[in-house]
Amino acid sequence: MYNKISSIILNSGKSNGFSDVYIAQPDSFKEGLAGKMFIIAEIGAKKNEGRRIMDFLVSNIDENYYDDEKILLRDKIEGLKIEKIFEAVVAKINKNLNDFLIKEKIKLSVPATHITLGVIFENKLYFTNFGKNKALLIYRHGEQFEIINVETNAYEVKNSVNPNEDRADFKAPSIFSSVISGEIPISSYFVFTNEALPEYISNQDMINIITKLPPIVAAEQIKNVLGKINSFIPFLGIIIKNTIGDNQEMREETEQSLSAHGSISSLNYTEKKTERMLAPAGLINFSDICRGFKQFIEKIKPKAKALPKKVYRPAEEKEETAKTVNLDKVNTMNNMVRADSFLIKEQIIFKKRPSQIGAKFKKILTSLSGIFHTNLFTNLTSKIKDRFAQMEKRNRRLFLVLILLIIIFTGSLTITSIHKKRETAKVEYSNLVSAISEKQAYIDSLILYDNEKDAKKTLIEISELLATLPKEKDDQKIIYDRFNNTFNNQADKIQKIVRIDEPEKVNDLSGLAVSNLIWANDKLYAAGGKMIYSIMPGNLESSRLEVNNVTNLSNPRFDRKGFIYYWADGKIVKYNLKNNQADVTELDAGTSLEEKVIYDIFNNGRNTYLYILAKNQNQIFRYSYNTGAKKYDSKSDWLKENVDLSQVVDISIDGSIYTLNDNGEVSKFHLYKKEDYLTTAISPEMSADKIIVGTNYLYLFDAESKRLAVLAIKDGHLMNQYQVDSLSPVDFAVDEKNKTAYFLADELIYKISLKQ
Structure with missing residues (x-):
């Protein structure tokens, strides 16, 4: 305690x-x-x-x-x-x-x-x-x-x-x-x-x-x-x-009462005990081995014979000394000659006889190739056996002890190395887990104080650490799953993602071949082929209208004045919501259209204008509706400056023109020019398909990632993202009044609340 x-x-x-x-x-x-x-x-x-x-x-x-x-x-x-x-x-x-x-x-x-x-x-x-x-x-x-x-x-x-x-x-x-x-x-x-x-x-x-x-x-x-x-x-x-x-x-008082001899003995004992405790696992105590080996040698060591007494004779000593001096001189001279001659010989070989170098190398390679011959190992084994048999019994024991010590020493080093690697890996793993835990706790505090910028940076760091976190063992997998779940939850909070696991199904349109959806005047309108269906959410009954002279009603637009417009076979279909009638309007004969038409209709109360965005010309063309001719003509260039529109996938108009790029970026144009309008970078990245401009919000839809992003129209900051992984939506519609979004998926209509 x-x-x-x-x-x-x-x-x-x-x-x-x-x-x-x-x-x-x-x-x-x-x-x-x-x-x-x-x-x-x-x-x-x-x-x-x-x-x-x-x-x-x-x-x-x-x-x-x-x-x-x-x-x-x-x-x-x-x-x-x-x-x-x-x-x-x-x-x-x-x-x-x-x-x-x-x-x-x-x-x-x-x-x-x-x-x-x-x-x-x-x-x-x-x-x-x-x-x-x-x-x-x-x-x-x-x-x-x-x-x-x-x-x-x-x-x-x-x-x-x-x-x-x-x-x-x-x-x-x-x-x-x-x-x-x-x-x-x-x-x-x-x-x-x-x-x-x-x-x-x-x-x-x-x-x-x-x-x-x-x-x-x-x-x-x-x-x-x-x-x-x-x-x-x-x-x-x-x-x-x-x-x-x-x-x-x-304890201090007890230690002070010990005698000097007892204190020294206690210190020695403590030193040995501490040495044993601090010894790494698997390492052999060589002090004990040397002590045991020394005792073994003392037992088998023969007793030394008594040396004979030496009689001092001055004459013999003098002669012996002289001989020793002469031998030293001769040995020194012989060594000098051998050294000089070896160096001279080496120089001669490399300078005077280069042709013999190849022969020398060939002889060396031949010798090396013999090492791997089976006879060499057989002869070596037999020689070792013969040599071992010729050894005395005491020497054989010593030899076996030496071999055993070598094996134990090698095994000890191997075990120690393995233990060290395991301990190092364990420490590294523990440090990594600790670092992830601290960063996730740090993210929690950043989220509490709405510091999204630093939270996103820390989230990236955690992602990199998780990528290096081992997950081979079961306990490592459990820890990784916990960290990963926390990471996903924190990522959703930072990216403002609301996951809708079970959206509510409100209408079944199976067999009607509808391909698009729009909300207008408190109703849903679905279209496909040449048919338009008027639907009340949750109501099994619906009304329909067949439009003549067209085959593919697509890309619906509501002008907030009681009319829905459809693009159909290069024509504009104007659907009157009050009398449930549709008129087909031709475009000017000289109008050149791209493969995928990006357009919108704007009705200012006096006139109705058609806007078509031409990506290959980086221009937005405006057409006026000619009441007498009942077609859109009087084409004019609406943009008065050079702007790159090559990445635009959709536009929406509420008096200003909003363009949507394929990466989710939104630009705003007003009075024929691009404004300084910057929306929040959406994370994860989205390849947006459609934009709807509401009263207070922008709605961006990405069918591939099954995600709807809602941005504030005033400054472009992200409000929420709604993820519907259980669906495969092809289009969506928004009821801003009741804060509800509708998705069309597999000819079924689902709804989710935008109040989260």
Whole structure:
């Protein structure tokens, strides 16, 4: 046990507001992974509202801290830091508490509210404070204990990344704004109190009580002292004792009582024991091997014979000395001659006889080729056997011991190398998992503060880390799946993707061969071939109209004046919604059309104009409707500047002209020129097919990715994206009044709500 903790609660029910102390009591498994959370709270609100706030904080701790996946993974993943997890929890509690107060309409008196939230894990402490609660550290200084206020002595750590540096409209959280962290010194105490408690008990009395009594007894003693005061002020506190150094003094006294001889023996024993403990797994202790080998040699070593006594004869010694000198001179001269002659011979070979070099190399290659001949290995084996048989019994044993030692040594090195590689891979994997966990926790905080720019950058970094995360083993696959699911959820939040798993089916048009859809005057209109169908969503009945002289009604446009226009075989079909009649209008005979016509109709109340975009000419042509001739003529160039329109796939007009490129980019044109209008880059990328301009929003549709993107028409920022993976839509329509979108897929009509 690293610490002991106890609470102080006195007169909590006699105050105007609500006062309480909470210490979490998780099971031993969760406590070993996450420690104990605690709260000291004086809440400036009505008692029942204060109780609701306290209950909300406690439930949030259980939900966001003890039930967090990162906490549950701490026993499997090294490197997950409690500090990072606690900071993320504080950020979530900040957001959730603000939302709770707004939702429940609770008025909180800020001057009368003092809340401390913290966690003690082993001998490390992390806490955040709001209000005037005190955080006191009692520590040993020399022979005495001293007390300090931790908050006044803590230094500020600046974040390297400011998640909101680019957002001018960011609002700081109103509750917890910083986290203080550190280790409790050995045999020291940490005391959290409300503002009143230190004012009614002196520092020295507090030191004497807390340092001389166990925490639970010290808490009762402090309550007894404060209970004698004739006051109805609430007193709150928590005492935390670091128990790591409790037995240290006893051990020191025992060690001092040992004699000098005993101390040396103890040190030697400790050195050997430590050496064995720190020895890598699989590595052989060569000290033990050498010691055993030495003992073995001593046993088999023959006893040395006594040397004969030598009689000193000066004459013999003189003669022997002379001979030695002469031999030394001769040996030295012979060595010099051999060296000189070898160098000269080498120079002659390479300079005078180059033709013999090839022969030498050929002889070497012939010798090398003989190495791989089977006879060589057979002869070598037989020679080794003969040599082994000729050895004495003692030498054979020594030889076998040597071979065994070599095998053990080689195996030891191999095992050590394998263990080292495994440990390195384990550490790398743990660091990688820790890095992903920290970045995902960082993304959560960025999402809370709507910092999309940094969140997208961090998301890309996580994607790169996930690509390198091993997933060969079952536990690795489980961890990868968890990270990947969290990654996808965070990506959806950042990219504002709403996934609609089961859209509602409202109409069945099977067999009608319809290919397009449009919403007009509170009804749906589907068309295909030469037929137009008027449909009420959810109603089985429908009306239809057959249009003569056309074969393919496509690309419907509603002018908001009671008419729907269709493109059909190079003609314009004008469908009157009031009388359910259709007129076919010819274009001017000189009109040249591209393979896929991009057009729209605009009715300003006086005249009706046809706009056709010509990509190959980078121009938008406008045609006026000739009432007498009943056709569109008077062609004119609408654009008055050069603009690249080669990537445009659709246009929509509401007085201004909006063009949609195949990459989802939208441009705005007004008064014959392109305006400075920039929409949000949509992620993931989309190859858009169709654009509808509504009253307040732009609707972009991508049939391939089955996605509908909604952008604010005012500044082009992304509102939401709706993903319908279960469908294969070919067209869509929007009811802006009821915030509903309709999809045509496999001759069935589905609807989704745009209110998410």
